[in-house]
Amino acid sequence: MYQSFDDIADPAAALPRIQRLREEMAQRSLDGFLVPRADEHQGEYVPPNAERLSYISGFTGSAGLAVVLANEAAVFVDGRYTVQVVEQVDADTFQAIHMADQMPRDWLKERLSEGMRIGYDPMLHPLGEVRKYEALCAEAGAEFVPCETNPLDATWDDRPAPPLGPVHLHPIDYAGEEASDKIARINGVLGEKKADAAVLTTPESICWLFNIRGSDVTHVPLVTSFAILNREAKPQLFVDGRKLSNAVRDALSGLAEISEPDALLAGLDALGAAKARVLVDPNIAGAAIPRRIEAAGGTVVEGADPVLLPKATKNAAEIDGARAAHARDGVALAKFLAWFDRTAPGGELTEIAAAKKLEEFRAASGMLKDLSFDSISAAGPHAAIPHYRVSYSSNLRIEPGMLYLIDSGGQYLDGTTDVTRTIAVGEPSAEMRDRFTRVLKGHIAISTAKFPKNTSGAQLDALARMALWKAGLDFDHGTGHGVGAYLSVHEGPQRISKAGTVPLEAGMIVSNEPGYYKAGHFGIRIENLELVTDPCAVPDGERAMHAMETLTLAPIDRHLIVAEMLTAEERGWLDTYHALVFTEIGPQVDNGTYRWLEKATRPIAG
Known part of the structure; x- marks a missing residue:
């Protein structure tokens, strides 16, 4: 298996560890210390020897920061991890704070006084961030102090060795x-x-x-x-x-x-x-x-x-590789979705069992090098947590009446994949179908977008939200991120989000993943990867326009679509997309999956 479902957080360990850190801080005349979720390379994924935030606090998310003072401490996370941080962190040792409510600098500012020394590891914080903390401390008559060696590392007795993976x-x-x-x-x-x-x-x-x-x-x-x-x-x-x-x-x-x-x-x-x-x-x-x-x-x-x-701007070989990787991945997805359709209605399937089965189908290709991230296998209320990680203690049974969300991807030598599908188990409610269709309309808007040179992701982001906005709804994450070529599944500088200021260029690959989340009930996300194409002339137009080529090949659950809510153009996109999926994937699957795929990709009723 390329993923683990173990419960790795240990909230009870936080108190003795933070006590040791505070003792070390006192020996270095520090009144505070910052512990980011980062290594010396500032990447999203870090090796075990750099999991300092997890070690000191118990929080295992991919982004966050702890501020440890002599008598109090806090862990700051973004909207992806507000539920997770509460479950993993000892509330008596750390405050858990959503950055939308209060940023770390604002929290620290309220506690700074003249003469205080706040330490940091200068290899773990970018210069731009350090300057802001320096200014903050200077304003209070305090000092932001670079540490030659990391005080937390000095207290981490069983710290893992640096990784030695072969090149x-x-x-x-x-x-x-x-x-x-x-x-x-x-x-x-x-x-x-x-x-x-x-x-x-x-x-x-x-x-x-x-x-x-x-x-x-x-x-x-x-x-x-x-x-x-x-x-x-x-x-x-x-x-x-x-x-x-x-x-x-x-x-x-x-x-x-x-x-x-x-x-x-x-x-x-x-x-x-x-x-x-x-x-x-x-x-x-x-x-x-x-x-x-x-x-x-x-x-x-x-x-x-x-x-x-x-x-970020892929060459011809990387683009061909991405197409091949997605076709291979599409075979695994079709087999999984057909299997899920047969198995889930029985009510005995669990989130972990489903994630394992999808990994098994991917591995059967013989070309899977790894997953591109831990699969988000989420049923019912768990699907309303955008970055939910299933563990043995949280593992839910997938039951009729639920929506099941599976966000997953594979690493292949020729490309990196990332795809999300939301599936109805049994009969979905009218609310579920309405929300799903609005998310689908936003997804189609991105997929069919035409845009001139120098258009940024921020300019496209609203297209994915318009159908939700009309109903007073929204989602709190970006619409899309860049994806590498057998590299990181989250690649910059391109992204489709309110903060996506970099122009989208031909050859860039971005995800297209609008969603909707009803806390405690259900979550919806539809994700394909899109390739930004070369500018082409538009009939009777005056400027050449970029467009999107959809790379992902997997059916979208027709049971969740309110056909009457789609325009003729949107229905045309969906039927064309499903025809492409059937044409590309159908000849590569077994008879049972073929029959399921044929049904799953039928034209939508108008």
């Missing part, structure tokens, strides 16, 4: 571009920005640039590493040598100078000594990196990671 070369058939050509291309970007070098801190960027993949974090084939790009010289790659076979080391040595991770600081000092102008992303890189360069005499050029945009 693999990503085949050119899937990468579509030689690493040497990518490096030359990014060096051209450095020239445009008048930078002599750039520091890369995100493993996704490094893996894409050097055409390597690894297994250092759960579900994402990353190699934890750093890199320095030198416009006029060979790059430097800082990676634990124990991860490299002789063949991989030989291949990478032709591209870069290979050093151990602890040589990074010396590399930054050398840039400073050379008076280099160094591009650093202040929203990603730990504050220690730009400040080390400046302290050594270099000049920091603040700007976006130069790899982000080239990585």
Whole structure:
């Protein structure tokens, strides 16, 4: 199995652990300390040795921050985790606070006084964030103090060792571009920005640039590493040598100078000594990196990671790989949905059993490398929790009258998938069908959107919400995120959300996943991945327009659709999409699944 259903939170452990941390803080003359859910690379997924927030608080979500003071502490989460944090955190030790109600800086501001020293690990907080805390502390006459070593780590006796997943070369058939050509291309970007070098801190960027993949974090084939790009010289790659076979080391040595991770600081000092102008992303890189360069005499050029945009705009091989991965994934989904349709009405199926079965169907392809995230297998009220994680203690039976939501994905050498389907078990209520149809209308609006060059995700986001807004409804997450090519299932800089300011470009892959959640009752989400296409002329139009090509191939539950609520154009999209699913997936499945698929993709009644 690529996922675990164990209950990993231990609220009772929080009190003795925070007491030890406070003792360590006192020895260092610190009045407070920040514990982010982050490692030195600021990624969504972190290795076990970097799960500091989980260790100190019990909260296991993928985003959050704890502020620990001498006499009180709080854990801050976003809207995805408000239910989870209450279940996992000891309320006597930590306050659980929704960031929409109060941001960490505001909470801390109310408690700061002159002379206080608030500590932080400068490798775990980006420079942009550190500046805000420094200003906050200065206003109160306090100090925001970088710690040379992390005080929490000093108290973590059984802290896991750093990961040592082997590094693999990503085949050119899937990468579509030689690493040497990518490096030359990014060096051209450095020239445009008048930078002599750039520091890369995100493993996704490094893996894409050097055409390597690894297994250092759960579900994402990353190699934890750093890199320095030198416009006029060979790059430097800082990676634990124990991860490299002789063949991989030989291949990478032709591209870069290979050093151990602890040589990074010396590399930054050398840039400073050379008076280099160094591009650093202040929203990603730990504050220690730009400040080390400046302290050594270099000049920091603040700007976006130069790899982000080239990585996000997929080349022809990556696009072909995405299509192949989704066709393969669609076979597994069809088999699962047919099996679920036969099995769920009996009322004996559980959330865990369903998640395991879908993973089994994916693995049967023989090409599954991992899941792209822990499956969100959610029945009834659990489906109203957008990032619900099923465990043995929460495992619900899926019963008639419920909606079942399954959000899942696979990692294949040729692509990364992410798909959500909401399924009626038995007869859905009129309210369920109304809400589902409104979500579907928003989904179709994104899928059929045509938009000019330089259109951002924020400009499209409202399209997904319009049918819900008309009924006084909404959802609290973004409509879509970027997706990598056998990399992270959540990839920037592109996204469809109110905060999505980056223009969508041809070759970008984004999710299309509007939803609706009735707390304590049911949840709905419909998700496909979409490829932004090249601009094309519109009949009688004046400007070429981008559009979306749907990559995901899986039926949408017709039992939940109120056909009369759909326009003729929306019904046409649904029928065309279902015909495509049947044409592409039907020939690849067994007879029983074929018959189910034929029925599931019939044209919708007008």
